[in-house]
Amino acid sequence: MAHRLRAVGLDFVEVAPVRMVFAREMAAGPEAVYRALADDVPGWPEWFSAVTFARPTGDGSTREIHLRGGGRFQETIIAAKEPEVYAYRVDVANTPGVRAFAEEWRLTPSGTGTHVRWTFAIDGTAPIRFAVKLASSGLGRAFRGAVAELDRRLAASEGPS
Template sequence: MARRLRPVGLDFAEDAPIRLVFTAETTAPPEAVYQALAAEVEGWPRWFKAVTLARPTHGGAGREVRLRGGVSFQETVMAAVPEQKYAYRVDETNAPGMRALLEEWRLAPAGSGTRVRWTFATDGPAPYRLALTAVRPGLGHSFRTAVRTLDGRLAARRRTDQ
């Protein structure tokens, strides 16, 4: 059963009670990474294996996302700054314990590629916080694998376009 979460603003990425921050680098330029994140939402399941469905809603102002295991999210896009930042807030979910969630993807040039920083900013009761401590390594691994897979897909696209 889906339930509404507390609405939060972009500042939640910096001041949330729980902030998990992960980074990885790609060989793809920021514009290609941003395109995959923000404009090609339906492509997320091809590179982020935890995601089974992603689709824009409300003319691109929102997203519907489903994860392996049956967790689903209805989201509002909070920031879409080309080549720099893509952030969304979860408004509704069936995940237990969560009170608020904002995810922020920041992009920065890194050599000839991109440094990707993903912030998972959230709040919930003590058992939820404890569970996140336990799953932090898995979330980091999932993120790094997703960025590597995305980088491979973008590299193959660049070779095809040449």
């Protein structure tokens, strides 16, 4: 059953009751990483193994996301500033107990590559907050694997120099 979540803005990623921040370096430049995040939403399942389906909806300011394990989300883009930040909030989720949920991808030039920082921010009932905290190491592994796979794909799409 789908549940409507509280609408939050970009500031939520800094003040949420549960925040997890993961970071990793990529060889690809910020512009290429941003395009993969924001412009190629249907491509997410090719590099982020937790995502099984992704598509922009409406005029592109919203998304539909399906996760491995059955999670289903309707999201709204809350920040799209190329090539620095891409963030979205979950408006509708099929997970009971979640009250508000947003994610932010912050991209910073690092040498010829990109420093990627992903913030996972959530508010929910006590059992949800506890479960998310327990899942921290798994979320970190998923993030690291996704960023590594995206970096490989972006390098392959550039071809030989």
